[in-house]
Amino acid sequence: MAALHYMPGFGNDFETESLPGALPQGQNSPQRCAYGLYAEQLSGSPFTAPRGINERSWLYRIRPSVKHGGRFAPARRDHWKTAPNLDDHELPIGQLRWNPTPMPKEPVNFIDGIRTMTTAGDVHGQAGMAAHVYAFNSDMVDDYFFNADGELLLVPERGRLRIFTEMGIIEVEPSEICVIPRGMMVKVAALDGEARGYICENYGAKFSLPDRGPIGANCLANPRDFKTPVAAYEDKEVPCRLHVKWCGKFYETTLDHSPLDVVAWHGNYAPYKYDLRTFSPVGAILFDHPDPSIFTVLTAPSGEEGTANVDFVIFPPRWLVAEHSFRPPWYHRNIMSEFMGLVYGQYDAKEEGFVPGGMSLHNMMLPHGPDAMGFNKASTVDLKPQRLENTLAFMFETRFPQHLTRFAAELDSLQDNYADCWKDLKKRFNGTVAGDWPEEAKNT
Ligand SMILES: O=C(O)Cc1cc(O)ccc1O
Ligand SMILES: [Fe+2]
Structure with missing residues (x-):
């Protein structure tokens, strides 16, 4: 298979055509488009949004998207939940942790293999998010999908994905992420036979790059490392199904052709991928442990300054060099x-x-931090510069409390003893001796 091509940049005004001359020049709506294509605008922001956050693309397609088989019939997809979703379950708030979700044994495709763990906010107010896992082993062939409820940030953990979007093809592997804009039609295949990972469904304003403040013009996620696919299309006339998620409900309609028939497009509303290995972490180079916001790859603002609808944060391989400091995350x-x-x-x-493949949830105001073993180790270790190797954790951090689905509450993979990881944190206070720990405390 030919290598895929991508265009670099975050939020650029791109243009791409898979046939020469397919993209109109100098205007959006020619009286007749080249090759008999139809012009269609896809708006990701209100028409009148300020220039910096105004997003739309012009798609030149074989048939306009209105050409589907008729009505959108209601459909069910019971495991994909949407906020507000206050499922009844017995699980107390707790700090929670899960082992990896088992891979499916029966054939299941990407959209049927999505399981919601938490929901937050309210889709009707375009605020909040959901955290899902996906696990699937069957490719979408004549099935297509779009989500009107938000953009989808995919974090592969196992297996490569091939995501054929209206605007081109993206392949991602673990250590990379991909963002599919709200409303964009896609089909997803597992290039290694099966795949598993995480999804943040963002109901709010789109993910953007965080401001760097005094860090300046470089480091963290650099715009050129975001990659948007070049145009690619299917000219396929077979019975197809289009699945839609809209305000938490699912619908389905049929078509006699593939809806991935965009031959050329231009604009700034587009899918992209990003290789997390290109993230340039900036951290404490003398002492103390900074807030994890320094590792924000993407932030979806909420309208309130500094208060993200959701941040996507990573904890990549990096050097720890802080002197006379407790280096791991603090209790908080x-x-x-x-x-x-x-x-x-x-x-x-x-x-x-x-x-x-596992997960943890530390909800609004619930205490957490290093386990007892980690605390003891980090409190006594010789503080040489240390390269943290073989580590890639991430966090979806939202201003809204995350409500557990009943599915998540009842999963066999839920660890019933998670809070025990702190039980051996013993009292060291003696009220009389200030200064360093007594020698015997260092050996426990
Ligand atoms: O809880 C966690 O493990 C995530 C986290 C990491 C960190 O370095 C500081 C704060 C924080 O919430
Ligand atoms: Fe935390």
Whole structure:
């Protein structure tokens, strides 16, 4: 198969055509488009949004998207939940952690293989998010899908994905992510036979690059490392199904052709991928542990300054050099709600129990931090510069409390003893001796 091509940049005004002359020049709506194509605008922001956040693309397609087989019939997809979703379940708020979701044994495709773990906010107000896992083993061939409820940020953990979108083809592997804009038609295949990973469904304003403040013009996620596909299309006339998610409900319609028939497009509303290995972390180079916001790859603002609808944060391989400091995350309680996953390796706040494909949830104001083993190790280790290897955790951090689905609450993979990871944190206070720990405390 030919190598795929991508265009670099974040939020650029791109243009691409898969046939010469398919893209009109100097105007959007010629009286007759080249090759008999139809022009169609896809708006990702209100027409009148300020220039900096105004997003739309012009698609030149074989048939306009109105050409489907008739009505949108209601459909069911019971495992994909949408906020507000206050499922009844018995699980107390707790700090929660799950082992990896088992791979399916029966054939299941991408959209049927999505399971919602948490929902937050309210889709009707275009605020909040959902955290899902996907696990599937069957390719979408004549099935297509779009989600009107939000953009989808995919974080592969196992297996490569081939995501054929209206605007071109993206392939991603673990250590990369992909963002599919709200409303964009796609089909997804597992290039290695099966695939598993995480999804953040963002109901709010689109993901954007965080401001860097005094960091300046470089580092963290650099715009040129975001890759948008060149145009690609299917000219295919077979019975097809289009699945739609709209305000938490599912619908289905039929077509006699593939809806991925965009031959050329231009604009700034487009899917993209990003290789997390190109993230240039900036951290403490003398002492202390900074807030994890320094590792924000993408942020979806909420309208309130500094208060993200959802941040996508990673914990990549990096150097730890802080002197006379407790280097892992501190114990903390947070107004924001933290959903975490692990792509590979080990996370520095958890010596064991948090494994690739697993998940944890530390909800609004619930205390968490290093397990007892991690605390003891980090409190006594010789503080040489240390390269954290073999580690890629991430966090979906939202201003909204994350409500657990009943599915997540009842999963066999839920660890019933997670909170025990802190039980061996013993009292060291003696009220009389200030200064360093007594020698015997260092050996426990
Ligand atoms: O809870 C976590 O493990 C995530 C996290 C990491 C960190 O370095 C600081 C704060 C924080 O919430
Ligand atoms: Fe945290």
